[in-house]
Amino acid sequence: MAITMSTDILIVGAGPVGLYGAYCAGFRGLRTVLVDALPECGGQITALYPEKQIRDIAAVPGSRGREVVNALKAQADSFDTEYVLGREAVGLSFASDGRPQVTLSDDTVIDAGAVVVTAGIGTFTPRTLPAGEEFLDRGLSYFVPALDDYADNDVLVVGGGDSAVDWTLALAPIARSVTLVHRRGQFRAHAASVREMYDCGAQIITDAQVVALLGDERVREAHVRVDGEEQPRVHKVDAVVAALGFLSNLGPLAEWGMQLDRRTITVDTRMRTTLDRVYAAGDVTSYPGKVKLMSVGFGEVATAVNNAAVVLDPDLPLFPGHSTDHA
DSSP: OOOOEEEEEEEEOOSHHHHHHHHHHHHTTOOEEEEESSSSTTHHHHHHOTTSEEOOBTTBSOEEHHHHHHHHHHHHHTTTOEEEESOOEEEEEEOTTSOEEEEETTSOEEEEEEEEEOOTTOEEEEOOOSSOGGGBTTTEESSOSOGGGGTTOEEEEEOSSHHHHHHHHHHTTTSSEEEEEOSSSSOOSOHHHHHHHHTTTOEEEOSEEEEEEEESSSEEEEEEEETTOSSOEEEEOSEEEEOOOEEEEOGGGGGSOOOEETTEEEOOTTOBOSSTTEEEOSTTEEOTTOOOOHHHHHHHHHHHHHHHHHHHOTTSOSSOOOHHHHO
16 A cells, blocks of 8 residues: 555545644644545535634634634644645554554545544535426525525525524525425424524515425526415515535545544543544544534644544643743
């Protein structure tokens, strides 16, 4: 097997947790390579909701997703992180000295002192809207890459989770009108966001479903059937955002031999998987009491990287010291 790259720490997944892990590794003086199947850093944030306000990071009351990613990347870049993007980590083997060797989808092999998996939910595909799929990219979309694209549009948002509510809140000041349709009376989104949504000026239709999308080269109408009403309501629309959630899987990572808990990787308190020198952090991990928040993932990846550093050099202390001390 030809080794084409070598590093101290290989991080698989260039989302927020992976980017912070690269900073933590660089702070310890470790060479770091960050791999991701997507062509850009940022993971789900960049791919699905770059304009969404993120509010669950300590000391950051609210910041757009793309701004969070840019700040994390700048932090990682301060230690010369090497990025290998647009290539998926597909295979794992071990050298005779125990070093992990990860094969990428283009047959590149990365030899690493340790691997940290920060793959989030793995690969993800949107749950499709049952009616009107033929209008995908012709007015129908499953996420909002740029809010300005919806300026002065009549927008219909479909869904009842955090994404649907967040898009409604984000689009309300920009679009000509926003209507949200949810098939139930109760929302799965955060209660504070739901209250804010009802006050933002959007029309909220519950116990209802989109039964048809009509149009020509683009979607022009949405037919919404409301429980208890004989005829569907007809809404003139310029755009439909179907925020119905995503289906995810670990892809090739599931075949690496790590102990799994459904679609997550089992780790211990050091964030070690059941494979030597392979760690994991962020939403991809599972342990008793796990809370899936970005802020939790930041702590997990710091734990993973610092424990990996001690494995690479047993003379190093586990605690890296404070950045203020080093400054």
